[in-house]
Amino acid sequence: MGTGSDERPIGLFDSGVGGLTVLSEVRRRLPAEATVYLGDGARTPYGPRPADDVRRFTLECADWLLAQDVKLLILACNTATSQALPQVRDRSPVPVLGVVRPGAVSAAASTRAGHVGVIATAGTVASGAYPAAIGEADARLIVTQQACPELVPLVEAGEMSGPRAEGLLHGYLGELLAADPDIDTLLLGCTHYPLLRPLIEAEVGPGVAVVDSAFTAALAAEDLLEALRARSSSGSSRHRVATTGPVEAFSAVAGRVFGAELPAVERAAVEGV
């Protein structure tokens, strides 16, 4: 605090490329900050994995990011947040932000009808993290979840549009809105899903507000650095992106999404992979 500043990078973790949506928002809001991003490309997707595996993988990846001397660690992955946030916080010497709470608070603020829909991976849905976090924000809200197991593999394969993506979303969102037709707010409970946002908005129509946890997580990161007086003051931001898996495959998908913004992808030697 005091008049301090902190030049260390912000670390971001995701199972794959989805957390790049959070990175993109963090870079837009905090252009002076250096960043290090790690995607666990070798073990993505996390959604269908048992909670114990998600916890172990997340801790292994968090250790790698902490070894890069980050000042703040963002779990830019809803599955990892919902299943491993307390464990990562126990281990970390720096503050750790998850993506569940900021999105839940925004969804609670957004709904008028009091009916919120959540789409997420099977693991996130099973964890119950979103209904719990939305209920903490406002206990009167009615939350309906829909697991969308095919969407992360779709995005990781680079298929952000086309008939297959549209068909899958039509099925998932149709099921959700049939389960609760009063839903007026849809929370994207996975950092991959903002990449499908145009298709999602077209499917649900203008009566349903779409809340994006990548955007809200970046706001929360900014708030935390402000409160801690830990913003960078040098402005000589440097950006690193790493994956535990094959560099070429990760670069191809990530580059299709982020274009020229993406730095050369490194291979990260994470213990346990």
Add this chain to the structure above:
Amino acid sequence: MGTGSDERPIGLFDSGVGGLTVLSEVRRRLPAEATVYLGDGARTPYGPRPADDVRRFTLECADWLLAQDVKLLILACNTATSQALPQVRDRSPVPVLGVVRPGAVSAAASTRAGHVGVIATAGTVASGAYPAAIGEADARLIVTQQACPELVPLVEAGEMSGPRAEGLLHGYLGELLAADPDIDTLLLGCTHYPLLRPLIEAEVGPGVAVVDSAFTAALAAEDLLEALRARSSSGSSRHRVATTGPVEAFSAVAGRVFGAELPAVERAAVEGV
């Protein structure tokens, strides 16, 4: 962070009794936490005062709270936040939260039409803090402000209902909605205003969502303590309430609002008062 906990109290500051709405939310969400509240009863209201005075008074009161060994300082006053937050952060060895940003983020999440109304004190309106913070959350939003100089004196006088309160609100809110009839979200940009919430909701009708910065500030405090691993673990919470002015007058108003929850009010010897 690590497995840490922190038994020191949370400090809250307001120009008067309004910040007790934030205290109330903090106590509800964080029942294990000790708190120290300071109201600058001798110099309330801050709304019409020059910015230099607000800054000096706020820093004097912040010094008193910091001397109580708080772990987190909440400026539970929108006028103080909008005019003195950076200065308090520069001086404070502990994190400082304001009430402007959390409310702005929730208001941005709430609006569908993209038109947000803000009611606040003259000082907060003149500072431009809310249009700036709402614009940072979403640059496309249209923000219309209405200064309500009579409301803080009304609440400090204990007049939370009745024809005078209704008449004032009818005038202020009528003017705001005439200036922009498309407003669908109304941000209560002063911590006193949640005490008038039933009258405000009746005046604007169900088509306008009311966002309350006391509620959102308490959520932000909880998030910050979680991220820092600085929650209390003892649960032996102790609550102190102090004022720079006459204890009897403060107790009378505060007690009418908070009833049995309110501890015995102390007189605080703040430098400069």
